[in-house]
Amino acid sequence: xxxxxxxxxxxxxxxxxxxxxxxxxxxxxxxxxxxxxxxxxxxxxxxxxxxxxxxxxxxxxxxxxxxxxxxxxxxxxxxxxxxxxxxxxxxxxxxxxxxxxxxxxxxxxxxxxxxxxxxxxxxxxxxxxxxxxxxxxxxxxxxxxxxxxxxxxxxxxxxxxxxx
Amino acid sequence: xxxxxxxxxxxxxxxxxxxxxxxxxxxxxxxxxxxxxxxxxxxxxxxxxxxxxxxxxxxxxxxxxxxxxxxxxxxxxxxxxxxxxxxxxxxxxxxxxxxxxxxxxxxxxxxxxxxxxxxxxxxxxxxxxxxxxxxxxxxxxxxxxxxxxxxxxxxxxxxxxxxxxxxxxxxxxxxxxxxxxxxxxxxxxxxxxxxxxxxxxxxxxxxxxxxxxxxxxxxxxxxxxxxxxxxxxxxxxxxxxxxxxxxxxxxxxxxxxxxxxxxxxxxxxxxxxxxxxxxxxxxxxxxxxxxxxxxxxxxxxxxxxxxxxxxxxxxxxxxxxxxxxxxxxxxxxxxxxxxxxxxxxxxxxxxxxxxxxxxxxxxxxxxxxxxxxxxxxxxxxxxxxxxxxxxxxxxxxxxxxxxxxxxxxxxxxxxxxxxxxxxxxxxxxxxxxxxxxxxxxxxxxxxxxxxxxxxxxxxxxxxxxxxxxxxxxxxxxxxxxxxxxxxxxxxxxxxxxxxxxxxxxxxxxxxxxxxxxxxxxxxxxxxxxxxxxxxxxxxxxxxxxxxxxxxxxxxxxxxxxxxxxxxxxxxxxxxxxxxxxxxxxxxxxxxxxxxxxxxxxxxxxxxxxxxxxxxxxxxxxxxxxxxxxxxxxxxxxxxxxxxxxxxxxxx
Numbered sequence: 001x002x003x004x005x006x007x008x009x010x011x012x013x014x015x016x017x018x019x020x021x022x023x024x025x026x027x028x029x030x031x032x033x034x035x036x037x038x039x040x041x042x043x044x045x046x047x048x049x050x051x052x053x054x055x056x057x058x059x060x061x062x063x064x065x066x067x068x069x070x071x072x073x074x075x076x077x078x079x080x081x082x083x084x085x086x087x088x089x090x091x092x093x094x095x096x097x098x099x100x101x102x103x104x105x106x107x108x109x110x111x112x113x114x115x116x117x118x119x120x121x122x123x124x125x126x127x128x129x130x131x132x133x134x135x136x137x138x139x140x141x142x143x144x145x146x147x148x149x150x151x152x153x154x155x156x157x158x159x160x161x162x163x164x
Numbered sequence: 165x166x167x168x169x170x171x172x173x174x175x176x177x178x179x180x181x182x183x184x185x186x187x188x189x190x191x192x193x194x195x196x197x198x199x200x201x202x203x204x205x206x207x208x209x210x211x212x213x214x215x216x217x218x219x220x221x222x223x224x225x226x227x228x229x230x231x232x233x234x235x236x237x238x239x240x241x242x243x244x245x246x247x248x249x250x251x252x253x254x255x256x257x258x259x260x261x262x263x264x265x266x267x268x269x270x271x272x273x274x275x276x277x278x279x280x281x282x283x284x285x286x287x288x289x290x291x292x293x294x295x296x297x298x299x300x301x302x303x304x305x306x307x308x309x310x311x312x313x314x315x316x317x318x319x320x321x322x323x324x325x326x327x328x329x330x331x332x333x334x335x336x337x338x339x340x341x342x343x344x345x346x347x348x349x350x351x352x353x354x355x356x357x358x359x360x361x362x363x364x365x366x367x368x369x370x371x372x373x374x375x376x377x378x379x380x381x382x383x384x385x386x387x388x389x390x391x392x393x394x395x396x397x398x399x400x401x402x403x404x405x406x407x408x409x410x411x412x413x414x415x416x417x418x419x420x421x422x423x424x425x426x427x428x429x430x431x432x433x434x435x436x437x438x439x440x441x442x443x444x445x446x447x448x449x450x451x452x453x454x455x456x457x458x459x460x461x462x463x464x465x466x467x468x469x470x471x472x473x474x475x476x477x478x479x480x481x482x483x484x485x486x487x488x489x490x491x492x493x494x495x496x497x498x499x500x501x502x503x504x505x506x507x508x509x510x511x512x513x514x515x516x517x518x519x520x521x522x523x524x525x526x527x528x529x530x531x532x533x534x535x536x537x538x539x540x541x542x543x544x545x546x547x548x549x550x551x552x553x554x555x556x557x558x559x560x561x562x563x564x565x566x567x568x569x570x571x572x573x574x575x576x577x578x579x580x581x582x583x584x585x586x587x588x589x590x591x592x593x594x595x596x597x598x599x600x601x602x603x604x605x606x607x608x609x610x611x612x613x614x615x616x617x618x619x620x621x622x623x624x625x626x627x628x629x630x631x632x633x634x635x636x637x638x639x640x641x642x643x644x645x646x647x648x649x650x651x652x653x654x655x656x657x658x659x660x661x662x663x664x665x666x667x668x669x670x671x672x673x674x675x676x677x678x679x680x681x682x683x684x685x686x687x688x689x690x691x692x693x694x695x696x697x698x699x700x701x702x703x704x705x706x707x708x709x710x711x712x713x714x715x716x717x718x719x720x721x722x723x724x725x726x727x728x729x730x731x732x733x734x735x736x737x738x739x740x741x742x743x744x745x746x747x748x749x750x751x752x753x754x755x756x757x758x759x760x761x762x763x764x765x766x767x768x769x770x771x772x773x774x775x776x777x778x779x780x781x782x783x784x785x786x787x788x789x790x791x792x793x794x795x796x797x798x799x800x801x802x803x804x805x806x807x808x809x810x811x812x813x814x815x
């Protein structure tokens with residue numbers, strides 16, 4: 001009789017930790033604080049993925065995200081921060097998927113395809129987002145009235161609230 | 165809630181105003197100062213906190229999958245001390261948990277003392293009250309009155325340091341004393357139980373207390389042909405808007421474009437999670453078996469094909485095949501995760517080990533998700549398929565010694581009357597009419613007297629093998645070990661072959677969820693029928709069925725069916741008093757009963773040991789009523805048990 005191994009799947013776990021590394025390094029090179037916060041986050045994420053603890057993965061990814069924000073506050077350039085935030089979200093998403101696939105299917109079954117498809121889709125979305133935001137940043141270089149910006153931000157906060 | 169409803173129109177208005185301001189800055193007469201801008205940032209951060217808290221509270225909500233790899237676990241008698249103890253009480257029931265255990269143990273002790281000791285009932289009562297029945301102060305104090313000896317203060321203080329409560333400890337030691345008095349507990353295992361510390365009792369198998377009729381399986385509703393269940397939001401992306409809100413909040417407060425742009429990432433992923441329109445397309449499942457009628461113990465390869473019959477890409481299908489309940493997966497996995505393009509299909513294989521019986525496959529569970537894993541839908545597919553495993557009926561090496569009662573057919577039971585037969589029985593004086601070839605001519609030549617040789621008459625017995633297949637008989641020494649019903653059926657097959665080969669007329673009946681009756685007969689056709697019945701009859705299914713058995717009515721019917729003098733071989737684990745009752749009733753009706761009892765008891769915990777004592781008492785009750793009981797331990801073949809019994813019987 002084979003025991004059911006319901007721990008997180010290997011492929012997605014590896015991808016999640018890899019994404020976490022990028023999320024740690026790309027903004028971490030610009031700020032020591034960011035590096036410290038991010039390292040903590042990455043450690044938590046790795047532990048969560050290894051043990052199948054979803055909350056640890058979430059908090060760890062939040063740490064990586066916080067690291068990127070700290071780097072941004074300390075004046076890191078736009079691209080590394082964008083990269084850091086995106087890969088932090090990716091690490092969270094793929095790590096969560098590793099746990100979910102592990103819980104539902106376990107390690108014994110063949111799950112390579114759903115894991116690969118999920119990770120690839122999220123990565124593609126991430127790349128698109130980074131591209132769009134960077135383009136936005138390059139085109140909107142001052143000149144626009146502050147009123148417009150503030151109204152847009154208010155709209156963003158409200159709409160997020162409405163959709164969530 | 166009203167706040168949320170207001171948020172959408174206000175947000176849209178703000179968006180519109182922003183667009184206007186972008187094009188014609190003069191039209192919006194607002195000039196937000198530093199304070200107002202900061203306020204927006206702070207509000208965003210507060211909102212981020214709220215979202216984070218909601219993620220913390222409602223975590224991911226996704227479907228659970230069953231564990232088809234494992235066969236259904238069978239309980240062991242005495243998994244719960246309480247059940248084992250209350251069994252001694254019969255009808256009477258106490259209200260409190262502790263009282264029930266105490267009363268049960270007291271009755272058990274009294275029964276054991278009167279049966280295995282030289283005491284009358286009143287003496288046993290007195291002994292229990294004074295505590296003089298045992299040397300163990302815990303046991304004495306537990307069942308005795310206030311004057312009975314109790315454990316010393318020192319040992320009690322030491323006991324406080326253990327994990328076991330004083331009640332548990334006393335109950336356990338009382339059970340051990342009772343078991344020792346009944347002589348049913350091997351000392352070696354008892355020592356290990358003591359050595360492994362006070363936290364050992366009830367830890368083992370405590371999670372198997374419920375009769376495990378179904379697997380831990382919430383998705384086993386029988387639906388046909390992939391009926392979609394409600395699709396639901398998994399919450400995989402819940403909380404991603406924190407990224408957006410923190411980006412906006414911090415970005416505004418520190419005035420860093422990099423941070424503000426981080427908000428776009430959050431918005432982007434939130435939109436991705438929300439956007440993917442979810443269709444659980446048409447999926448079809450096909451299953452092929454390597455062998456539909458394998459021998460017991462054969463590995464059967466199962467190949468499952470999952471196809472996407474729709475014209476859409478299905479990015480995330482999680483398939484768990486419905487392995488038959490009683491079978492264990494030995495190689496591979498009955499699970500697969502796959503993504504399928506339109507028209508594509510994928511296969512996966514796993515192996516199961518065949519066991520006696522008809523094994524129907526359970527519905528296959530498919531969990532379909534969208535690309536972002538935000539939505540999930542459960543589908544259940546009824547894919548027909550079953551596996552039938554019919555063990556051959558092989559005669560054993562040991563004959564079963566039947567009880568002396570015979571029918572008019574030639575057969576196995578040796579009678580104590582002379583007549584026609586093979587074995588020499590006696591000589592007697594010649595009587596006119598005796599056959600000439602039976603005259604002892606040697607004797608005649610020597611003495612001139614005519615004598616006739618008589619041979620031992622051999623007569624056939626009519627035997628009905630009755631298998632106890634009530635839910636109470638589905639017990640095993642370990643959760644995944646062969647349970648008593650399976651062992652009984654196996655033994656019945658062997659006994660059937662042995663007894664038929666010896667010329668007896670053998671029938672089969674089962675005491676279970678459904679009426680099961682094969683009238684006694686002989687011949688090749690009959691044994692084919694017997695083999696089929698033992699393998700496939702629903703009453704002898706490898707897993708207990710839910711149906712309640714109308715045993716009392718059934719017993720009357722069986723009694724009518726039995727011709728006078730028919731012997732019964734009753735195969736039962738003796739796991740409750742009904743089994744003893746049944747055997748004694750039929751013995752009284754004039755059907756000699758022999759009990760063959762596969763032993764399901766173990767001595768892992770106090771409860772298990774107490775259940776063992778109860779079974780020992782049942783065995784000796786039967787033996788003292790003149791009914792032979794062949795005790796068949798779980799670690800040996802039935803031949804060994806028969807041989808041991810035979811040896812004792814012939815001595």
